[in-house]
Amino acid sequence: xxxxKYCCLTCDLIYDxxxxxxxxxxxxxxxxxxxxxxxxxxxxxxxxxxxxLLT
Amino acid sequence: xxxxxxxxxxxxxxxxxxxxxxxxxxPITIISREAIRxxxxxxxxxxxxxxxxxxxxxxxxxxxxxxxxxxxxxSNVTVIEIDTECNEVRGLFNSDEExxxxxxxxxxxxxxxxxxxxxxxxxxxxxTELLLINNLEDYEIFRDRxxxxxxxxxxxxxxxxxELASDLISSGYDVDIVDLxxxxxxxxxxxxxxxxxxxxxxxxxxKWHLGTTLASVKTDKQNNKIAYLSDGTIIQTDAIISAVxxxxxxxxxxxxxxxxxxxxxxxxxxxxxxxxxxxxxxxxEYQGVTLPFIAPATQAAKALAKTLTGEETALELPALPVAVxxxxxxxxxxxxxxxxxxxxVQGAGMNLEAHFINEEGAMSxxxxxxxxxxxxxQLVAECLPAFY
Numbered sequence: 001x002x003x004x005k006y007c008c009l010t011c012d013l014i015y016d017x018x019x020x021x022x023x024x025x026x027x028x029x030x031x032x033x034x035x036x037x038x039x040x041x042x043x044x045x046x047x048x049x050x051x052x053l054l055t
Numbered sequence: 056x057x058x059x060x061x062x063x064x065x066x067x068x069x070x071x072x073x074x075x076x077x078x079x080x081x082p083i084t085i086i087s088r089e090a091i092r093x094x095x096x097x098x099x100x101x102x103x104x105x106x107x108x109x110x111x112x113x114x115x116x117x118x119x120x121x122x123x124x125x126x127x128x129x130s131n132v133t134v135i136e137i138d139t140e141c142n143e144v145r146g147l148f149n150s151d152e153e154x155x156x157x158x159x160x161x162x163x164x165x166x167x168x169x170x171x172x173x174x175x176x177x178x179x180x181x182x183t184e185l186l187l188i189n190n191l192e193d194y195e196i197f198r199d200r201x202x203x204x205x206x207x208x209x210x211x212x213x214x215x216x217x218e219l220a221s222d223l224i225s226s227g228y229d230v231d232i233v234d235l236x237x238x239x240x241x242x243x244x245x246x247x248x249x250x251x252x253x254x255x256x257x258x259x260x261x262k263w264h265l266g267t268t269l270a271s272v273k274t275d276k277q278n279n280k281i282a283y284l285s286d287g288t289i290i291q292t293d294a295i296i297s298a299v300x301x302x303x304x305x306x307x308x309x310x311x312x313x314x315x316x317x318x319x320x321x322x323x324x325x326x327x328x329x330x331x332x333x334x335x336x337x338x339x340e341y342q343g344v345t346l347p348f349i350a351p352a353t354q355a356a357k358a359l360a361k362t363l364t365g366e367e368t369a370l371e372l373p374a375l376p377v378a379v380x381x382x383x384x385x386x387x388x389x390x391x392x393x394x395x396x397x398x399x400v401q402g403a404g405m406n407l408e409a410h411f412i413n414e415e416g417a418m419s420x421x422x423x424x425x426x427x428x429x430x431x432x433q434l435v436a437e438c439l440p441a442f443y
Contacts, residue, residue, distance in 0.1 A: 009072070010065070010353060011095045012114055023429055042431075044095070045350035045375055 006032055006051040011044040015051060056081055058363060059144060059159055061134055061307070062167030063087035063120075064190075065096060066336025066352040070165060071124050073360030081364065083126040084159060086146060091117040091130045092191060097349060099194045100218035101380045104225040109195045132157065137164065137311035139329055163331050163363055166308055166319060170301035170337035170347055175210065177297075178271035183280060185272070186296045188215070197296065204293035205229055208282055210269050211298035212239040214379055217252070219298060221381045224259045231290050233264040233282075234299075240379065243388040244409055244422040245398035251405045251424055255383035264288060269295075301347050303338045318345045323369040323442075325359040333359055341370070342442060344392050350375040351441070374420075374438035376431055387428045391420030392441060402427055413439075 003018035015021060015035075020028040024042055026035060032051075039048050058074060060067045063085050071083050085091070093115030102112055121128045134146040135156075143160045172187040179185065186197050201207060207223050209216050212234035224230045232239075238249025239256075253263055267286040272295055274280055282290040303318035314320040314328035318340030325333045335355040337347040346352075354372055361368035376389040384405055396413040406425035413419040419439045423430060 010069070010349065011097070024432065043378060044097070044353070046353055050353075 001029070003029070004032060005054040007054050008041045008044065008046050009050045009052060010046045011041065013041055013043045014054065056162045057084070057160065058082070058163045058165065059084045059086065059161035060165045060167055061086050061144070062169055062336070062338075063089070063091040063128070063130075064167060064169050064336065065349055066169070066356055067165070067167035068093060068120065068124075069353055069356040070167065070335065070360055071126055073357050074363060075124050075126070077360055077364040077366075079125075083124060084129065084161075085124075085126055086129045086132050086134055086144070086159070088131065088133045088149065089190060089192060091120060091128050093120055094191055095349075096190070097218075097380075099188055099191070100215050101222050102194075103198075103222045104382070109191055109198055112191065112194075129157070129159075134307060137307055137332070139311055139332070142331065161331075163333065165325075165359070165363075166327070166332065166334040166338055167336045168304040168307065168334075168338045170303045170345075172297065173300045173302050175269070175297065175299055177210075177269050180273050183272050183274045184295070186294060188219070188296065188298065189301070197294075200294045201228070206231070206292040206294075208233065208269075208280070208290055208292040208295045209298060210234070210296065211300070212236055212263075212265065213242070213298065213300060214240070214377070215298040217256075218380050219296065220256065220261050221259075221383065224256070224261050225382050229260065229262075229292075231262045231264060231282075231292060233267065233269050233284060235266065235268050237266055239263075239265075240386070240388065240422075243390040243420075244424075245400055247400055248407050248409055248422060248424055251407060252381060252384045252386060255405060256381065259383050264290075301337060301345075303340070303345055303347075305338060308334065308338075316340050316343075324362055324367065325355055325370060333363075335359055342392075346372075346441075348375065348377055350377070370442065372441040374435050374440055376421075376435060378428075384424055385426075385428045386422070386424050387431050388422040389420050389435070389438060390422075393419065408434075410434075 006015045020026040020030045092113045094112045131149040132146045136145045146157045206229040209232045270285045305315045308319040309315040319334040336352040358368040358370045379386040391411040400409045408427040409422045410418045411420035
């Protein structure tokens with residue numbers, strides 16, 4: 001299983017699929033596509049669409 | 056249809072990004088009186104403990120921003136006048152000795168001029184600095200002044216004061232904090248909760264001086280700063296930082312005849328009293344309140360970008376919680392905009408959940424500490440939106 005990382009445009013917070021985000025209710029391994037569209041950045045409240053794929 | 060944006064902080068840059076996402080061709084000019092650098096301002100009060108230098112906080116250089124946005128950037132230019140008759144702004148390069156005036160025409164003008172730190176009238180001699188932190192340049196000075204020093208005195212126990220205190224104490228500094236309030240974050244939480252934060256930070260070593268003010272400061276012969284509090288306490292320290300809130304930058308707007316109260320007054324389209332002039336971010340007042348936070352500025356920038364590219368979009372703001380970075384006590388606040396109501400608290404010890412119940416019996420704000428911060432998303436869904 002290959003995990004990806006996504007970065008918030010506004011505050012640089014990184015969502016790492018491998019780690020998930022337990023405080024937000026996402027278990028380790030939660031894919032970006034499985035995160036609700038109305039989820040917002042826990043740091044700056046940017047929308048999910050404001051994250052870009054880290055390559 | 057050319058758009059000119061005054062200010063290259065979060066509000067101005069986010070607006071430019073969103074306009075460009077909607078329109079590839081609209082000419083955008085961004086004018087800033089500072090050097091233009093893309094950074095996340097809330098990082099300024101938490102960079103020390105993660106070992107980041109001011110340079111490392113820069114996410115994007117001016118060159119990258121100009122390229123990404125296909126925008127014209129005018130850094131270090133101070134706008135001196137908005138001519139609403141001719142639809143143009145006039146500015147001066149900060150360094151220009153000839154002081155030739157730049158004239159920039161606009162079809163739509165957006166004021167994203169931000170806010171400036173409030174300066175309390177504290178008696179001091181000319182050699183005693185009172186540091187302020189509201190942009191990266193201020194922050195570079197602050198880091199220089201505390202380099203190799205041990206003790207810092209912070210004036211203000213609000214968001215920035217508490218975050219700075221946490222950042223400094225975690226990095227090995229001695230911290231004193233002075234505020235007239237009775238508990239930290241007093242405007243955003245009830246006493247029982249503020250008392251827990253105070254207790255947790257005291258255990259780390261923070262020394263609180265609440266219910267009092269800093270009357271005067273001076274520098275002695277050994278270059279120590281001596282602070283005299285109005286309750287008679289005398290504190291010897293190495294640096295003094297003032298973090299007592301912000302006042303919107305409205306001078307240009309009021310000179311141009313725009314309606315200004317505490318901030319530049321805008322409607323739900325972010326329009327000022329002058330057609331073709333809009334405002335957003337820390338400089339505005341909307342429905343009687345100022346909202347000097349990242350999230351409302353992001354939301355306003357997105358709505359305004361749509362309006363300016365042909366799809367009129369009114370601002371809607373959900374409840375917008377703010378995480379306060381206090382290492383000793385995780386904290387999330389979502390302060391009520393209307394202060395009429397009461398706090399209801401549940402929980403024990405540091406793990407507290409406080410709901411602000413307005414006069415109609417609805418929850419219009421909340422704050423959470425300790426393990427209760429996990430309830431943030433649930434409470435956002437239950438809480439009234441900020442504006443609706």
